[in-house]
Amino acid sequence: MSTTTILLRGMLALAVLGTSLTPAMARTLDTAFGAVEVNDDPQRVVTLYEGALDASLAVGVTPVGAIATRGGQQVAGYLRDQVPDIQMVGLAGETNLEAVVALAPDLILASPRLPEEQYALLSQVAPTVVPPSAGFTPDAWQSESRLFGAALGREEQIDDALADIEARAAQLKASVSNSQLENAHTDAEGTAPDTHLVRWMPQGPLVMSTQLFSTGMLSAAGFTVDDSGLVSEGRPHSDPLSLEALPQIDGDWLFLATLNEDGLEALNTARETQAFRRLSVVSRDRVVPVDGQLWTSASGPLAAQAVLDDIESAVTGNTTP
Incomplete structure (x- = not known):
């Protein structure tokens, strides 16, 4: 057994011990890997999916860790000013588990494409919320955002954000139609x-x-x-x-x-x-x-x-x- 593996197992054991000392769980969510109990007010959130980071910031929660955007070494540019000091815990599809453990999260929000073997490890560190995969569908992000909002205890805020987007898109549709008639x-x-x-x-x-x-x-x-x-x-x-x-x-x-x-x-x-x-x-x-x-x-x-x-x-x- 390698030194890295021994160290990682030790870190996971400490993380599990820390989790057992947290306050009583308050809510249960339906996720891709079954029912998951989450704290009522998570304080140290790690996101392993760009959509999870976005949804968290949209409802006023600033995660302590995230993965880099595809093709980059940091979070996507449109979010960078909001999280200048966030810790990187991997690249798209390449999570650094040791970095996640080191941040002592009390909630992990992950991609619907998270492999089950990675979920098994991450769920020992903290409650890990994985949206059910809907494949490639243009509105899958909305159900993902609602699940992340629920995990953060911010259901009302995420619903308001989605309603604002729907209203704005409908309004913009009229401008697109007018532009088409002209051009x-x-x-x-x-x-x-x-x-x-x-x-x-x-x-x-x-x-x-x-x-x-x-x-x-x-x-x-x-x-x-x-x-x-x-x-x-x-x-x-x-x-x-x-x-x-x-x-x-x-x-x-x-x-x-x-x-x-x-x-x-x-x-x-x-x-x-x-x-x-x-x-x-x-x-x-x-x-x-x-x-x-x-x-x-x-x-x-x-x-x-x-x-x-x-x-x-x-x-x-x-x-x-």
Whole structure:
């Protein structure tokens, strides 16, 4: 048995001892791994999922630890100012269990894709809440947020946040419809403008699924989101496209995301090619650059408002505060 394994088991034993000394549990939640009892007022929350961090901050709870956003070493940029001193306990899909134990959490909020063997370890440290997986569906984040809100004892606050998002998306839908009447090149009156969400990577552009959080927000705001039949069922995105295949992502609008500097450099290079410039969406100036960490990795109430900010800025030409 390695020294690291012995140390980790010792830390887990201490964590279990600490958990047994906490006040009586107050609520029971239905989770992916069955009923979980949680403290009435958790004080040291660790989030192992970007949607959990977002939901926590949306209801006024600041976690002590979190994982980094996909493609980065810190939390996503849209949240960074709210948690400047938060401790990193891993990367997307790579939790550092020792770092979690060291923070002595009294609640862990995890991803619906958390492996059962990791849950078995984490649940020895603190009550661990894992949402049931709904696969790729555009509204799964809402049920996840409600579960996280319940785990934090903030059900009313999360319901209010979700209601605000629904109302804002409905209002923005009217602006999108008006913009379509003014700018559409082919669509008839009353038809929603079509768009693709594409994440540009060094190996080429990936068409994102229509079943994701951000494409769901585009739909709620009045767009018809298309994947051109390139995304297999249950997959988050297509295989990389060649420049010659770019006409498959042409349309009324194109929301174009990059995760990091490598992706941005690849996109800037592609912008100089004739294949990119020939797209009608480019000639009509309807390409909208967006933050890939927000649009293709994040989820939650704060992410939803930030995505709606981007949509509103694109459609109205106004920059939100």
